[in-house]
Amino acid sequence: MKNILLISVFCFLISAGTTAKAQNADSIAIKRIFTDALTDTTSYHNLRTLTGSYAGRLAGTAQSMKAVKWAEQLLKGMGLDTVYLQECKVRHWERGTKETGRVISAKAGNHELVICALGGSVPTVANGLTANVVEVKDYDELKKLGKEKVSGKIVFINHPADPSLYNTFAAYGGVAGYRVRGAVQAAYYGAIAMIDRSATTSLDNFPHTGVMHYADTVNKIPALSVSTLEADELSKWIKADPELKIFLKTSCTELPEAVSYNVIGELRGTEHPDEIIAFGGHLDCWDIGQGAHDDGAGVVQSIDILRLCKSLNLKTKHTIRVVVFMDEEMEQRGAKAYAEASKKMLDAGYWMLDKQNTSGTAHPLTQPYRHVAAIEADRGGFTPWGFSIDGTDNQVKKIQSWKNLLLPYGLFFFEKGGSGVDVGKLKEQGVPLLGLVPDSQRYFDYHHSANDTFKAVNIRELQLGTASMAAMVYLIDEYGL
Amino acid sequence: MKNILLISVFCFLISAGTTAKAQNADSIAIKRIFTDALTDTTSYHNLRTLTGSYAGRLAGTAQSMKAVKWAEQLLKGMGLDTVYLQECKVRHWERGTKETGRVISAKAGNHELVICALGGSVPTVANGLTANVVEVKDYDELKKLGKEKVSGKIVFINHPADPSLYNTFAAYGGVAGYRVRGAVQAAYYGAIAMIDRSATTSLDNFPHTGVMHYADTVNKIPALSVSTLEADELSKWIKADPELKIFLKTSCTELPEAVSYNVIGELRGTEHPDEIIAFGGHLDCWDIGQGAHDDGAGVVQSIDILRLCKSLNLKTKHTIRVVVFMDEEMEQRGAKAYAEASKKMLDAGYWMLDKQNTSGTAHPLTQPYRHVAAIEADRGGFTPWGFSIDGTDNQVKKIQSWKNLLLPYGLFFFEKGGSGVDVGKLKEQGVPLLGLVPDSQRYFDYHHSANDTFKAVNIRELQLGTASMAAMVYLIDEYGL
Numbered sequence: 001m002k003n004i005l006l007i008s009v010f011c012f013l014i015s016a017g018t019t020a021k022a023q024n025a026d027s028i029a030i031k032r033i034f035t036d037a038l039t040d041t042t043s044y045h046n047l048r049t050l051t052g053s054y055a056g057r058l059a060g061t062a063q064s065m066k067a068v069k070w071a072e073q074l075l076k077g078m079g080l081d082t083v084y085l086q087e088c089k090v091r092h093w094e095r096g097t098k099e100t101g102r103v104i105s106a107k108a109g110n111h112e113l114v115i116c117a118l119g120g121s122v123p124t125v126a127n128g129l130t131a132n133v134v135e136v137k138d139y140d141e142l143k144k145l146g147k148e149k150v151s152g153k154i155v156f157i158n159h160p161a162d163p164s165l166y167n168t169f170a171a172y173g174g175v176a177g178y179r180v181r182g183a184v185q186a187a188y189y190g191a192i193a194m195i196d197r198s199a200t201t202s203l204d205n206f207p208h209t210g211v212m213h214y215a216d217t218v219n220k221i222p223a224l225s226v227s228t229l230e231a232d233e234l235s236k237w238i239k240a241d242p243e244l245k246i247f248l249k250t251s252c253t254e255l256p257e258a259v260s261y262n263v264i265g266e267l268r269g270t271e272h273p274d275e276i277i278a279f280g281g282h283l284d285c286w287d288i289g290q291g292a293h294d295d296g297a298g299v300v301q302s303i304d305i306l307r308l309c310k311s312l313n314l315k316t317k318h319t320i321r322v323v324v325f326m327d328e329e330m331e332q333r334g335a336k337a338y339a340e341a342s343k344k345m346l347d348a349g350y351w352m353l354d355k356q357n358t359s360g361t362a363h364p365l366t367q368p369y370r371h372v373a374a375i376e377a378d379r380g381g382f383t384p385w386g387f388s389i390d391g392t393d394n395q396v397k398k399i400q401s402w403k404n405l406l407l408p409y410g411l412f413f414f415e416k417g418g419s420g421v422d423v424g425k426l427k428e429q430g431v432p433l434l435g436l437v438p439d440s441q442r443y444f445d446y447h448h449s450a451n452d453t454f455k456a457v458n459i460r461e462l463q464l465g466t467a468s469m470a471a472m473v474y475l476i477d478e479y480g481l
Numbered sequence: 482m483k484n485i486l487l488i489s490v491f492c493f494l495i496s497a498g499t500t501a502k503a504q505n506a507d508s509i510a511i512k513r514i515f516t517d518a519l520t521d522t523t524s525y526h527n528l529r530t531l532t533g534s535y536a537g538r539l540a541g542t543a544q545s546m547k548a549v550k551w552a553e554q555l556l557k558g559m560g561l562d563t564v565y566l567q568e569c570k571v572r573h574w575e576r577g578t579k580e581t582g583r584v585i586s587a588k589a590g591n592h593e594l595v596i597c598a599l600g601g602s603v604p605t606v607a608n609g610l611t612a613n614v615v616e617v618k619d620y621d622e623l624k625k626l627g628k629e630k631v632s633g634k635i636v637f638i639n640h641p642a643d644p645s646l647y648n649t650f651a652a653y654g655g656v657a658g659y660r661v662r663g664a665v666q667a668a669y670y671g672a673i674a675m676i677d678r679s680a681t682t683s684l685d686n687f688p689h690t691g692v693m694h695y696a697d698t699v700n701k702i703p704a705l706s707v708s709t710l711e712a713d714e715l716s717k718w719i720k721a722d723p724e725l726k727i728f729l730k731t732s733c734t735e736l737p738e739a740v741s742y743n744v745i746g747e748l749r750g751t752e753h754p755d756e757i758i759a760f761g762g763h764l765d766c767w768d769i770g771q772g773a774h775d776d777g778a779g780v781v782q783s784i785d786i787l788r789l790c791k792s793l794n795l796k797t798k799h800t801i802r803v804v805v806f807m808d809e810e811m812e813q814r815g816a817k818a819y820a821e822a823s824k825k826m827l828d829a830g831y832w833m834l835d836k837q838n839t840s841g842t843a844h845p846l847t848q849p850y851r852h853v854a855a856i857e858a859d860r861g862g863f864t865p866w867g868f869s870i871d872g873t874d875n876q877v878k879k880i881q882s883w884k885n886l887l888l889p890y891g892l893f894f895f896e897k898g899g900s901g902v903d904v905g906k907l908k909e910q911g912v913p914l915l916g917l918v919p920d921s922q923r924y925f926d927y928h929h930s931a932n933d934t935f936k937a938v939n940i941r942e943l944q945l946g947t948a949s950m951a952a953m954v955y956l957i958d959e960y961g962l
Contacts, residue, residue: 035645163941164516166890201941383864383920385891409647410866410920412893439864439891439920441941460644460682460922 026405026478029314030471034409036308037467043304044459046074047297047381051290051454058119059284059327059334060092060258067283068261071299071324075265078307082268085261088337090327092258093120095287096251099224100128101195105244108237114205114230115195116288117250118179118212118223119330124193128249129222131192135238138178139185151190154246156238157182158231161444163201168440169379172447175199176210183223184215193222193248197231199444205229206449209286211330222250262334263324267306269477271317274368277473278321279305279375282328282422289452293443297381297457298436299324301466308470316477318372325422328378332421339425345369346429371431373476375469376420380446381457382438384468386413390424391432395481399434402475411468413437432481436469507886507959510795511952515890517789518948524785525940527555528778528862532771532935539600540765540808540815541573541739548764549742552780552805556746559788563749566742569818571808573739574601576768577732580705581609582676586725589718595711596676597688597769598731599660599704600811601695605674609730610703612673616719619659620666632671635727637719638663639712642925644682649921650860653928656680657691664704665696674703674729678712680925686710687930690767692811703731743815744805748787750958752798755849758954759802760786760856763809763903770933774924778862778938779917780805782947789951797958799853806903809859813902820906826850827910852912854957856950857901861927862938863919865949867894871905872913876962880915883956892949894918913962917950
């Protein structure tokens with residue numbers, strides 16, 4: 001590409017935002033928001049620190065507590081009106097010594113496996129286990145094999161994510177269930193361990209972990225994941241020698257539940273301090289990666305909205321609140337604690353009965369408040385497309401009516417749909433929920449793997465996520481839902 | 482992000498394509514196109530070979546001729562109806578020994594500069610030159626300094642690309658002129674060399690090269706580019722010591738013009754073999770990089786459209802033609818040769834007078850033909866947004882009427898605008914032109930630098946570009962323009 005100025009794109013981006021004269025003030029405000037976000041590097045540096053110094057910050061671990069301290073100190077240094085911790089109890093699972101997986105076969109050769117334990121898995125016995133393997137593509141194949149052919153063996157569920165689906169979340173959704181429930185199904189037929197193909201369309205050598213669940217009705221068996229390339233190899237080795245054995249050794253531990261925290265920071269609203277526009281991402285991440293796209297990006301973007309509002313002296317009518325959630329990956333205990341606190345304040349209902357009871361200095365943890373909206377950023381720090389909206393048809397239409405203001409910044413997607421599991425717990429309280437929707441193509445290259453690192457994040461794509469959410473916060477503050 | 486299936490995105494993507502019953506056959510065809518592209522890795526492997534074995538393939542060089550052979554052989558192995566070379570004469574500029582730049586200052590220290598010669602630059606004298614430096618932000622500042630303060634010095638034009646612009650092509654367009662014309666302006670005031678700040682918003686240590694032009698009216702002076710981070714440093718050093726000197730040594734050579742080629746491959750149309758839908762990218766790239774995004778991606782995507790059509794047994798009514806252009810970066814001599822050949826065939830006009838004269842076996846280089854449309858892919862192998870359209874209002878409207886068929890694949894942008902400099906030369910022949918428009922955020926991180934490598938290309942984003950163009954070719958073939 002030489003010296004082409006893409007006049008088409010340029011004019012489109014400019015004109016789309018300025019057609020209606022009435023929208024002019026909003027256009028200018030949103031242009032200021034994007035300019036600030038695209039010229040300020042604070043969030044990128046915050047992400048560098050979070051991923052570099054607090055990698056592997058799974059809930060319950062010492063590392064996650066250091067990250068909580070970091071987030072608290074960061075918010076306290078920003079000159080906000082309030083910064084506080086919100087307690088929650090979390091599971092504390094640790095991987096222990098790096099896991100070993102080894103193929104043992106005279107015919108197919110001996111091979112070390114690129115493998116990792118799934119989150120929440122029990123360990124193997126201390127010296128490891130060795131057993132024959134059965135490969136299945138799905139539960140139907142498992143059922144056909146039955147207890148006779150599965151009992152005492154390792155079940156290898158090799159179901160590739162479908163790369164032909166445009167949206168990678170759909171491809172992921174089609175296979176993630178094998179990771180979550182595969183061990184239960186395998187144990188039902190008497191398997192002594194379960195190995196799952198990593199839940200990604202990416203063909204690489206990174207095993208992708210993620211939470212798995214047990215059931216009380218069957219044995220708890222060790223559950224692991226092999227990389228997608230390794231899954232292809234393993235399948236070939238099994239074909240070459242159906243009698244091959246696999247040696248597995250893991251030393252995962254489930255420790256007592258730990259006290260942890262959501263980290264919350266606020267700028268108080270000028271007109272409705274008791275009405276909250278909340279936004280956030282989750283601080284915890286899988287222990288094997290840096291948690292850059294999942295979800296360091298969402299955390300630093302959400303925090304950056306407050307920096308940006310201060311920088312632009314953008315005083316909102318409603319209180320704006322960042323929520324840095326704990327424990328999204330395992331059990332969403334932070335989300336539960338947050339929703340419970342919100343419910344309590346909502347039930348108190350003072351804000352409905354008597355606005356006099358609240359004041360600009362009220363502390364949301366002890367004074368009643370309600371949410372105007374809540375936005376979650378937990379789909380990676382990629383170029384934003386827009387928002388999915390979990391609200392009434394009228395709320396969806398209202399947000400869609402702002403489209404021309406946002407199209408100049410590539411935001412074209414404003415559709416009804418799920419928001420995210422952290423803010424999702426506010427749904428029963430009637431809170432309109434939004435999820436930031438970025439381009440999904442690269443997300444599962446990194447997701448839940450050692451490949452999810454700072455260097456995989458592009459600074460502009462990250463900054464645009466901040467700006468998109470800040471613009472949405474501005475519009476909700478200005479026009480309500 | 483845990484186990485969320487983005488139902489919103491998913492439903493949006495599905496429903497947008499299937500609303501009109503009449504569009505059902507097209508929806509199915511386009512779904513087949515995307516499925517094939519997203520599940521076939523040929524183009525990715527082709528890109529690996531092109532960038533790995535034929536890096537730095539600037540027009541005129543031996544490397545570019547090897548790349549021509551590679552492209553020809555690749556097309557010949559695909560079972561196409563026709564593969565041929567189209568001759569063009571190209572400039573042959575070579576960088577020579579890697580350039581040296583050094584700051585010499587007792588006050589600010591001595592520093593090696595991260596620097597490269599611009600494409601087409603004359604060399605310094607054999608032993609290099611040493612001179613004082615004046616830094617300017619633009620031509621106004623240069624004019625104010627005047628001949629007295631500039632004469633005998635090196636002009637350093639330090640104009641940062643504006644990161645606040647959403648579209649990075651606009652940011653690039655705002656500064657690329659300094660690279661192209663800076664040496665002429667500096668020489669006018671008596672400068673003996675020009676150093677330009679790399680034309681990118683990215684703050685990195687890669688100098689970005691690109692073509693520069695001279696004028697007959699002023700001296701031809703060496704023109705170089707420093708990385709953006711180095712430009713910031715150099716500016717500080719100059720402030721610390723306005724009398725600092727810079728040593729520059731380059732050994733660029735302008736060799737005699739060379740014979741080179743466009744590489745063309747076709748699948749003959751079943752109904753209108755003499756009417757062509759053309760698409761392409763350019764094979765040449767800057768000598769300091771692998772030319773992965775610029776424009777290896779466009780080349781392999783365009784070639785892959787033909788593979789895809791054969792794979793799906795998708796027989797088009799019109800002839801579909803890939804044009805692998807030579808010499809986009811310097812003078813677009815390939816584009817000129819292609820347009821001239823097209824003009825000749827168009828002027829012959831047999832296809833208008835007597836359709837009998839053409840047949841399915843006609844060879845387009847010797848038999849009359851006309852273009853139905855031409856599409857260029859030269860903006861990087863990133864997630865596609867849609868197309869810019871250089872055509873009549875009715876043609877734009879017609880393409881926009883297909884939007885609902887393409888929105889399921891994230892294609893939302895169909896606006897009037899420039900296409901690309903290679904197909905652009907067909908404009909005066911009245912050919913409707915299109916340019917593939919991908920997400921622009923990362924492009925200038927790589928553009929014209931050693932950072933433009935294979936590993937910077939994501940396989941899915943690359944595949945989606947192929948599919949988007951193939952879908953557009955399908956619709957143009959089906960409904961015309």
